Amino acid sequence: MDKGGITTDALSLRKDFPIYKNHPDLVYLDNSATSLTPQIVLDRMNDYYTNYNANINRGVYHMSFKATDEYEKAREKVAKFINSKDNEVIFTKSTTDSLNKVCYMYKKFLKPNDQVIVTELEHHSSVLPWQVASKELNLELTYIPLDRDGRITVENFKKVITERAKVLAITYVSNVMGYVTPLEEIIKIAHDNNMIVIVDAAQAIPHIKVDVRKLDCDFLAFSGHKMLGPTGIGILYGKEKILKSLQPVDFGGDMNEEVNLYDVEIKPIPHCFEAGTPAIAEAIGLGAAIDYLEMLNYEKILDHEKKLHKYALDKLSKIENVVIYNPTADIGVISFNIENLHPHDASSLFDERMICVRAGHHCAQLITKWLKCTGTIRASFYIYNTYEDVDKFVDAVRDTVDFFKKFEV
Ligand SMILES: Cc1ncc(COP(=O)(O)O)c(C=O)c1O
Known part of the structure; x- marks a missing residue:
């Protein structure tokens, strides 16, 4: 089924x-948890x-x-990709690692009663x-109150700032609601x-x-x-x-110029933050992923996702007993x-039909509590998903609803 050329593109991307060669029937709708890996990265x-x-x-x-050269080329690619300088890009293990490190390194500038502002839309790692x-x-x-739909708004941010405000830790795109935060203004x-x-950009960078x-x-x-x-x-x-004002968290091999008995002269940024043997192959693989995304x-990407999203919403919202929490996701x-x-x-x-979705609190319990539920089912679309994927997924939802209806008294 081809609806506006998109499905055809997604199908050809699957190659x-x-x-998909190993699992031709796979309906992978857990892209917010992790995306699939193209051959170029492997x-x-x-x-x-x-x-x-x-x-x-x-x-x-x-x-x-050669290994050093390729690793540094990957850094240059990341820098160009996010429009930063090369020395402003630090390789870490993950978003979680990055966000923990910032907090650990920056908190020494804070004193009692300083205000840190966050939101209930944050992933636990933020x-x-x-x-x-x-x-x-x-x-x-302090938590910025969310609006009725669960969005972060500029107005509500303004309301909570005091003269003691020092840090804002905030998500760019929510992993549960799929809302894009109005970050520039904030x-x-x-x-x-x-x-x-x-900024936690884990869910922004793919989209x-x-x-x-x-x-x-x-x-x-x-990540x-x-x-x-x-x-x-x-x-x-x-x-x-x-970065130049921060003390690294990790000390060890390769982050220093000169080591003496009682002091150490550390390397300039960003290398002072990358102690020990880094994830060399993974950094190079990330560079390849950037090449692939830039080609797309x-x-x-967003247009394709939004079409699938609308198609799925239209169908899901017609099924009785289905409660959708974020019909206006971005x-x-x-x-x-x-x-x-x-x-x-x-x-x-x-799962019995090879349909992969995420279920639970998505490591964001504050928003599931805000939604007054213990967790949700989350279907998340990406470049290789098709209308057929959505049809299979909606059929599974409908059949599940019908199956459990039989037991209703
Ligand atoms: C918004 C958000 N932030 C942070 C993370 C943590 O990413 P990682 O597990 O790669 O550290 C995730 C992962 O789901 C996420 O969705």
């Missing part, structure tokens, strides 16, 4: 994703392991030079480090109030063009595995001036429940 990582498998910055031989730091340092942790207000802004200069954020974090890259690699972007074009994510059925049970039933 780039070897998992090939580039394989190339490293089979042709120049050496550590970086250490060996004085040509394979090590809010928990600050919750712990607030207890430890006696900071005031960041401007935060800066007018002398705050620093830490929209992220430009750190335009946003003017101070820190930004994302390779949500944007067609490998697991085990994440990015922490930081403004050069701020973000406008097309990206291709639907969070819903089937009345009187635990999301895990629904997900297990879908």
